Amino acid sequence: MSRFNGRRAEFEASGARINVAILGAGRIAHTMADTLSRMAGDSRYASWIHPYAVAARDADRARAFADQWNLDKSYGSYEELAEDPDVDLVYIATPHSLHAEQAILCMKAGKNVLVEKSFTANAAQAREALAVAKETGLLCTEAIWTRYMPSRSLINGIIDSGEIGEVRSASANLCYPVADKARMTDPACAGGALLDVGVYPLNFLDMAVGADHGRTLDxxxxxxxxxxxxxxxxxxxxxxxxxxxxxxxSSSMLAASDRGGYVWGTEGYLVVRNINNPEGIDVYDGDHRLVRHVDVPAQLTGYEYEVADAAEALLDGKIECSAMPHADTIRIMELMDAIRDRWGLKFPFER
Known part of the structure; x- marks a missing residue:
C-alpha cells in the first residue's frame, strides 16, 4: 500500500490512521473490539489506530456488532470485508481450522493480517499462509498476546540477570473448564486443549527457557x-x-488451574502469576524467601500491544513482527504437530 511508505511519525503527521477490521464476531472478536475502542480513546494510539469494520457470516449479526462498538462498516461476508479498499489490517478471530484460508483471502486482496492463535491448525497451513505473505509483501503475524506484552522482557530480564542462578528446570500450565463449547471438542474445528490453551504454556516455556535464551529443543x-x-x-x-x-x-479443557509459570534456578526461582495474561512476578531465593515482587505495567486489555506492534510493522513495510517472527510461529506449530503425531491425533481435513 503506497500510503505506508513512511514510519509512524510521518504517518501520524499526515493525519491518516490505520483502519483495523475484525473478521469474525465471536467472543474473542468482542475482546478485540473493546481493545480497539479503548485504543481510539487513548492518547498513545488515537492518532494512528482506528476501529473500522467487522465481518460475520450473517449481515444482521455483523451490523449489531458494529453498532455495539461504533465501527464504521459491517459486512455479511468475509469476502466483502477483504474487498473494502479502506481496510488496512484485518484481525482474524475465527476457529483455528479457518485461519489459513482467511488470512490468504485477505492478503490476496491486499490486506495485512493479524491472526489469532493458534496461527493455523498445523504447520503445513502456516507455511502456506506465510508464503503468501512473502509473495504479496504484506504483514502476516500471529496474535499470541503474551509474546507482545512488556511482561516478556521483565521475565527474561530477571532470568538473564542471574538473580535466580543458572536455570535448570521450569513448568507452565493453563487449564480452563471449557469443554462445553462446541468448537473445543469438534475435530473439524481443530478442537482440543492443545491448540486453544496448550499453546500458551508452550510459548511461555519457549520464551522463559527455550529459544529466547539460546536453547534448542532436543x-x-x-x-x-x-x-x-x-x-x-x-x-x-x-x-x-x-x-x-x-x-x-500442561493444559486441560476439563479443569481450572493456577495458570502459573515457574522457572527454577540454582540460586532461586521465579513465579509468574497467570501465564495467559501475567499479573505479576515473584522472585524467591534458594531458601524460598520472597526476595521481591515485580508488577507488570497497567494495560487497556492486553491486546493493544499486538495491535500496535502489527501497525508499526506494516508502517515499516515488514511482513512479520519482531515479537513473533515467522520462524517462531513455524517452530511452535511444528512442535504441536509433533505432539499430536505422538498421540496419533489427526484432524479430519488432515487425513
Missing part, C-alpha cells in the same frame, strides 16, 4: 487424555533442551 515426551470425539481433553508434555534443562507444559 526431544520431548508427551501424553494426553482424549475427549469422546478424539481430540485431547488434557495433556502434558516434557521438553528436554540441548543443555539438559527440562520443562513441563
Amino acid at each position: 526431544r520431548f515426551d508427551t501424553s494426553m487424555t482424549p475427549w469422546e470425539t478424539g481430540v485431547d481433553a488434557q495433556n502434558s508434555t516434557t521438553l528436554y533442551y540441548d543443555d539438559g534443562t527440562m520443562a513441563v507444559s
Whole structure:
C-alpha cells in the first residue's frame, strides 16, 4: 500500500490512521473490539489506530456488532470485508481450522493480517499462509498476546540477570473448564486443549527457557487424555533442551488451574502469576524467601500491544513482527504437530 511508505511519525503527521477490521464476531472478536475502542480513546494510539469494520457470516449479526462498538462498516461476508479498499489490517478471530484460508483471502486482496492463535491448525497451513505473505509483501503475524506484552522482557530480564542462578528446570500450565463449547471438542474445528490453551504454556516455556535464551529443543515426551470425539481433553508434555534443562507444559479443557509459570534456578526461582495474561512476578531465593515482587505495567486489555506492534510493522513495510517472527510461529506449530503425531491425533481435513 503506497500510503505506508513512511514510519509512524510521518504517518501520524499526515493525519491518516490505520483502519483495523475484525473478521469474525465471536467472543474473542468482542475482546478485540473493546481493545480497539479503548485504543481510539487513548492518547498513545488515537492518532494512528482506528476501529473500522467487522465481518460475520450473517449481515444482521455483523451490523449489531458494529453498532455495539461504533465501527464504521459491517459486512455479511468475509469476502466483502477483504474487498473494502479502506481496510488496512484485518484481525482474524475465527476457529483455528479457518485461519489459513482467511488470512490468504485477505492478503490476496491486499490486506495485512493479524491472526489469532493458534496461527493455523498445523504447520503445513502456516507455511502456506506465510508464503503468501512473502509473495504479496504484506504483514502476516500471529496474535499470541503474551509474546507482545512488556511482561516478556521483565521475565527474561530477571532470568538473564542471574538473580535466580543458572536455570535448570521450569513448568507452565493453563487449564480452563471449557469443554462445553462446541468448537473445543469438534475435530473439524481443530478442537482440543492443545491448540486453544496448550499453546500458551508452550510459548511461555519457549520464551522463559527455550529459544529466547539460546536453547534448542532436543526431544520431548508427551501424553494426553482424549475427549469422546478424539481430540485431547488434557495433556502434558516434557521438553528436554540441548543443555539438559527440562520443562513441563500442561493444559486441560476439563479443569481450572493456577495458570502459573515457574522457572527454577540454582540460586532461586521465579513465579509468574497467570501465564495467559501475567499479573505479576515473584522472585524467591534458594531458601524460598520472597526476595521481591515485580508488577507488570497497567494495560487497556492486553491486546493493544499486538495491535500496535502489527501497525508499526506494516508502517515499516515488514511482513512479520519482531515479537513473533515467522520462524517462531513455524517452530511452535511444528512442535504441536509433533505432539499430536505422538498421540496419533489427526484432524479430519488432515487425513
